[in-house]
Amino acid sequence: MPTVVVDVMLKPEILDPQGQAILRALPTLGFDDVTSVRQGKHFELEIAGGDPQSVAHQVAETLLANPVIEDFTVTVTN
């Protein structure tokens, strides 16, 4: 059965305070080489019929992401 991954991120122009907190915490742990962190949501769907790419795209638009403030990507694996 195809597994479909949907990743949802805030649009690049929208500040992501959770990513900022992680970025600022990293040097205190000795990680000085990380220059950007952004946090989003990751969904794994199993889809038993239809066109998995198309179904996942519609599901993402409806229930997983808010298209006004977020972008999403759909990746089908087998």
Next chain:
Amino acid sequence: MPTVVVDVMLKPEILDPQGQAILRALPTLGFDDVTSVRQGKHFELEIAGGDPQSVAHQVAETLLANPVIEDFTVTVTN
């Protein structure tokens, strides 16, 4: 500069109520073919030096995931 993706999911044996809510909502919207939904976190890091895979793995273990209840994957792209 390499971009590294870290995806964090609850371990498979741990119930994911957020994913369950989405799964149960889908038939009410006409999506009858989705048989499983699990939700996790998705992080995108830019790493300016060192071994990006290794740095991201250490960052994930320390600040992004709780290894007792979560699994994570690290994927380096360019």
Next chain:
Amino acid sequence: MPTVVVDVMLKPEILDPQGQAILRALPTLGFDDVTSVRQGKHFELEIAGGDPQSVAHQVAETLLANPVIEDFTVTVTN
């Protein structure tokens, strides 16, 4: 030591797909009386000095919420 709670919600005019998913799932579980669900973030801070309300407000503005898309409340308990 004072404990301060910061609750962060998407502004009311911004669609909350996670809350929508929960709302749509509820009747399938026999919960027919819930008419609205919105999901946000909840933070509990312990603050050892200064004015806890003021400190928490500044922390919320900087690291916990994105004021462009989110509202937050600060509640001090003892």
Next chain:
Amino acid sequence: MPTVVVDVMLKPEILDPQGQAILRALPTLGFDDVTSVRQGKHFELEIAGGDPQSVAHQVAETLLANPVIEDFTVTVTN
């Protein structure tokens, strides 16, 4: 109509990496008095009938929290 707040937190003995990231970031922003940060989820439900406290408790157990790893509180306001 009663509004019910459900706050969901990881159990105290379970490490919360998101809270840790925020805690570690705070001194870099000049906030030296915060000694603990934990992050959870916050839900606001409107409930049109039945016993709001009881309904929200059942909803929380079923769809909002994973009782194995999370605790929750239910607060009814009017």
